[in-house]
Every structure is written in structure tokens, then in C-alpha cells.
Amino acid sequence: MAKVIGLTGDEAVAYAVKQCDVDVIAAYPITPQTVIVETLGEFVANGELDAEMVHVESEHSALSVVTAAALTGARVFTATCSQGLALMFEILYITSGVRAPVVMAVANRALSAPINIHADHSDSMGARDSGWIQLYAENVQEVYDMIFMAYKIAENRDVLLPTMVCLDGFTLTHTLERVEMLDDEVAKKYLPPKPTYPYPISAEKPATYGSLALPDYYFEFKMQQQDAMNKAKEVIPKAMEEFSKVSGREYDQFKAYAIEDADVITVALGSTGGTMRSVARELRKQGYKVGSLTLRVYRPFPAEALMEALSGAKVILAMDRTLSFGAIGGPLFEDLRTLFYDAEKRPLIADIVYGLGGRDLTPAEAKAIFKYGLEIAKSGRIPELVKYVGVRE
Amino acid sequence: MSKLLGWRKIPIGTIILEAGSTFEVRTGDWRTFKPVIDHNKCTRCGLCYYYCPDGSITLEVKDGKIVKVDIDYYHCKGCAICEGICPVKAITMVEEVK
Numbered sequence: 001m002a003k004v005i006g007l008t009g010d011e012a013v014a015y016a017v018k019q020c021d022v023d024v025i026a027a028y029p030i031t032p033q034t035v036i037v038e039t040l041g042e043f044v045a046n047g048e049l050d051a052e053m054v055h056v057e058s059e060h061s062a063l064s065v066v067t068a069a070a071l072t073g074a075r076v077f078t079a080t081c082s083q084g085l086a087l088m089f090e091i092l093y094i095t096s097g098v099r100a101p102v103v104m105a106v107a108n109r110a111l112s113a114p115i116n117i118h119a120d121h122s123d124s125m126g127a128r129d130s131g132w133i134q135l136y137a138e139n140v141q142e143v144y145d146m147i148f149m150a151y152k153i154a155e156n157r158d159v160l161l162p163t164m165v166c167l168d169g170f171t172l173t174h175t176l177e178r179v180e181m182l183d184d185e186v187a188k189k190y191l192p193p194k195p196t197y198p199y200p201i202s203a204e205k206p207a208t209y210g211s212l213a214l215p216d217y218y219f220e221f222k223m224q225q226q227d228a229m230n231k232a233k234e235v236i237p238k239a240m241e242e243f244s245k246v247s248g249r250e251y252d253q254f255k256a257y258a259i260e261d262a263d264v265i266t267v268a269l270g271s272t273g274g275t276m277r278s279v280a281r282e283l284r285k286q287g288y289k290v291g292s293l294t295l296r297v298y299r300p301f302p303a304e305a306l307m308e309a310l311s312g313a314k315v316i317l318a319m320d321r322t323l324s325f326g327a328i329g330g331p332l333f334e335d336l337r338t339l340f341y342d343a344e345k346r347p348l349i350a351d352i353v354y355g356l357g358g359r360d361l362t363p364a365e366a367k368a369i370f371k372y373g374l375e376i377a378k379s380g381r382i383p384e385l386v387k388y389v390g391v392r393e
Numbered sequence: 394m395s396k397l398l399g400w401r402k403i404p405i406g407t408i409i410l411e412a413g414s415t416f417e418v419r420t421g422d423w424r425t426f427k428p429v430i431d432h433n434k435c436t437r438c439g440l441c442y443y444y445c446p447d448g449s450i451t452l453e454v455k456d457g458k459i460v461k462v463d464i465d466y467y468h469c470k471g472c473a474i475c476e477g478i479c480p481v482k483a484i485t486m487v488e489e490v491k
């Protein structure tokens with residue numbers, strides 16, 4: 001029987017990273033991520049983890065350090081969120097462009113201004129086109145498990161793409177939950193062998209890294225990244241299936257509840273998925289045909305699997321915890337709408353924007369969201385394409 | 394440049410697996426002004442060699458002594474750092490006439 005302990009989301013990341021036997025860590029403190037690297041710092045200081053801990057002066061440097069370290073074949077880790085992720089922006093594209101399999105925890109936090117330290121997805125959503133794989137965890141157990149899967153996916157030789165593990169600030173980072181640990185031996189067997197990168201920098205085999213590519217070659221390198229993302233679509237479910245086997249915990253690209261015969265299905269990222277499921281369960285008992293789906297993989301978007309899972313619904317409600325200013329709707333909404341454009345049977349798809357800057361989504365509001373969906377199902381008409389839930393007028 | 398290759402045929406992530414490929418890139422044609430050494434004035438101190446950001450100054454060394462200093466115009470970008478650093482003003486920047 002695996003060890004069970006109580007961990008916060010941040011601690012769960014640190015414990016998993018330790019078990020992944022990382023070689024280089026570089027990070028800059030930022031709430032609510034700080035506990036992750038503090039805990040890792042303790043592991044390194046007391047000898048539990050044999051890794052190089054690089055203390056950098058900014059997130060920009062943190063990501064630069066781990067990107068370069070990854071190209072030497074080392075297993076690397078960093079963590080950030082919000083303004084820190086914003087400061088990394090320049091390097092995000094370089095990490096994916098040089099195909100460094102970096103794993104980063106993003107403790108989702110709202111972006112300034114106004115300054116705020118609580119959860120929403122505006123930080124990681126802003127990076128959705130940066131060529132990183134994005135995983136979102138619903139609870140602390142998933143946070144812990146996803147770190148292992150992230151390395152498995154990122155370091156896969158057909159993929160070699162950096163991967164973010166996103167966990168809602170405070171809701172997950174600072175909440176203590178029961179976590180079933182993986183045995184070190186099991187973890188070791190699950191993870192890919194080192195070196196993590198096929199062309200590690202070495203003095204014996206000099207090569208050029210991060211070179212210039214002008215109009216004659218730039219496009220080709222971007223196509224390679226696109227190809228890697230497409231391959232990741234196949235690698236991710238396999239990595240999850242394998243993890244399910246070794247851990248005994250069921251993993252798929254999403255976690256669905258009662259979607260088979262549901263008229264209304266909500267699709268959410270992160271911890272909100274738990275709220276929606278629990279409310280859906282309650283409504284089911286009262287006879288309402290509702291279901292919920294928590295999406296664990298946002299990039300690459302698991303289009304085919306989602307299409308299959310959701311196609312029976314009359315109404316899909318996309319739950320966007322971010323704003324895409326001036327767009328038709330939030331990013332999740334737009335992806336889902338695009339997905340069903342060519343479908344034979346097209347569900348009605350509406351957007352729910354909620355929870356900005358850490359605003360709670362109460363069970364009462366969640367219930368109202370499902371009821372709103374049921375109304376749409378009944379009338380066949382979407383009153384507001386984007387509905388803002390929980391904001392005062 | 395030879396025939397352009399497709400994305401399936403090139404190494405990933407902009408890696409160039411053979412070392413020293415930069416040597417082939419002609420950066421000399423970026424120049425507006427070219428440095429010219431007056432070999433009568435030059436004391437062969439070697440300072441320009443160390444300061445050139447492009448490695449475009451070449452030294453000929455015999456018995457541990459610099460006997461000749463030259464400029465590699467194939468790579469020199471004409472930044473004029475060598476002109477500024479030369480203690481005896483042996484380097485002059487001359488406008489390129491094209």
C-alpha cells in the first residue's frame with residue numbers, strides 16, 4: 001500500500017519533483033508559488049535531493065537557466081505564476097522553440113492591474129500559444145500525479161516540448177489534502193531515462209544551439225513544433241494510461257461525470273471542475289439531466305476525444321476563468337465552438353466567465369449555471385453568448 | 394546556399410550539429426566603414442585582437458611574438474571598436490565604396 005500523507009498543492013509539487021530526481025532547479029519566489037521552491041530548497045539543503053538549485057534575480061533568468069540546463073540533458077524544474085509568468089514571456093517561446101523539455105508549475109494567479117494574488121487563469125491562458133503543453137489539475141492529488149506525467153510527456157522523444165502543470169492559486173496551492181504517494185521505485189520506472197534531451201550540449205560534440213533562422217528556415221522550425229504538438233496528442237493519453245496502471249488512479253485527458261445522457265454539460269479547467277461535479281451530482285438526484293467535465297489537458301486541445309464525449313449534449317457551457325478582451329468569448333469557449341462547427345449535430349455552446357481575481361464560485365451560483373443551461377436546452381436559444389457570473393453591476 | 398530542406402529533414406529546435414557553421418556566414422557585407430591598419434604605425438600590441446567582438450582580427454605569431462596583425466574582411470562588421478582601442482591610432486575607418 002502506497003504511503004498517504006497530507007500535503008498542500010505546493011508541497012505536492014515539491015514532493016513529486018523530488019521523486020522525479022531533477023538535476024537543476026531555478027526559480028524566483030512569487031505568491032502563491034513560493035512554497036514549492038522553498039520546499040525544494042529544503043530538500044536540496046538537507047541532502048534529500050541531489051540537484052543544483054540556482055538562485056536567480058528574476059523569472060526571466062529562472063526560465064533561461066532551466067532551458068539551457070535542459071539542453072545539457074538534465075531534468076529541470078521551475079515554478080511561477082502571474083507577473084512572474086508574464087516576465088518569462090520572452091523565454092517561453094524560446095524554451096519551446098529550442099525544444100527544451102522543461103517542466104514548470106504555474107500556481108494560477110490573476111494578472112495585475114489591479115494587483116491581486118488569487119486564482120484565475122489569465123496568466124497561463126495568455127501563454128496558450130507559446131508552444132507549451134498545458135495540464136490543469138483539479139485537486140492536490142492530481143497536482144502531485146501530473147508532475148510525473150508532465151516529465152513523461154515533455155521528455156518523450158517524439159514530443160520534446162516544455163510542459164506547464166497549472167494549479168489554482170490558494171485553492172490548490174495552499175489547501176491541505178490527502179495525497180497517495182508513488183513509491184520511489186515505481187516513479188523511477190515510470191519516468192523516461194536520462195539524458196532528457198537527445199543532443200545534449202557537450203564539449204566533445206560541439207554544435208550550435210538556438211541559432212538564427214531567417215525567412216528561408218523559420219517556418220520549417222515552427223512546423224516541427226506543430227508536428228510535436230500533434231504527436232503529443234497521442235503521447236499524452238498513453239502517458240496517462242500508463243500512469244493509471246502504475247498508480248491505480250484513473251487518468252484520462254478529462255474527468256467526466258454523468259455526461260452520457262446529460263442535456264447540459266459544463267466544461268471547466270482546474271479546481272472549479274470539482275465544484276461543478278459536486279453540484280451536478282446534487283442536481284442529478286433531483287432529476288436534472290446535467291453533467292460536468294473537467295479538462296485536464298488544454299494544449300494540445302484534445303479535440304477528437306472531446307467531440308466524442310460531448311456530442312450527445314444539447315448545451316455545452318464553457319467555463320472561462322479569464323477574459324479575452326474584445327474577443328467573441330473566452331478561450332475555452334472559442335475552442336469548443338470551433339470544435340463543433342463541422343459537427344453533424346451541433347450542441348448550443350455558451351460561455352460562462354467567472355471567478356476572476358480569486359472570486360469564489362459558490363455552489364448556489366454553480367447550480368444557477370446548470371439551470372441556465374437547462375433553460376437554453378429547453379428554449380433552444382442562448383440569451384447571452386457570454387454570461388458573467390458573480391460580478392456586481 | 395544549397396537546396397533548401399523541408400521540416401522533416403532538418404534537426405529539431407534550430408540545432409546545427411556541425412560546429413563552426415558561423416564561419417561560413419559572410420558578415421563582412423554589413424559594413425559601411427572598413428578598418429584599415431597602418432602597418433608602419435602598428436606596434437603589434439594585440440589589443441585590437443582581444444577587443445574585436447567578432448574575432449575578425451587575425452594575428453601571425455612567431456616564437457611567441459606577434460609579427461603581423463590583419464583584418465578578416467569576410468567577417469568584419471565595421472563596428473570600429475578596434476579603431477577606438479588602438480593606443481597608437483594605427484587603425485582608420487574608411488568608408489566603403491560600393
Ligand code: SF4
Nearest residue numbers: 445469470472473475
Ligand atoms: S571594425 Fe569591429 S569587427 Fe571589424 S575588425 Fe574592428 S573591431 Fe573587429
Ligand code: SF4
Nearest residue numbers: 435436438439441479
Ligand atoms: S591595437 Fe593598434 S597597435 Fe595594437 S595590434 Fe592592433 S592595430 Fe596594432
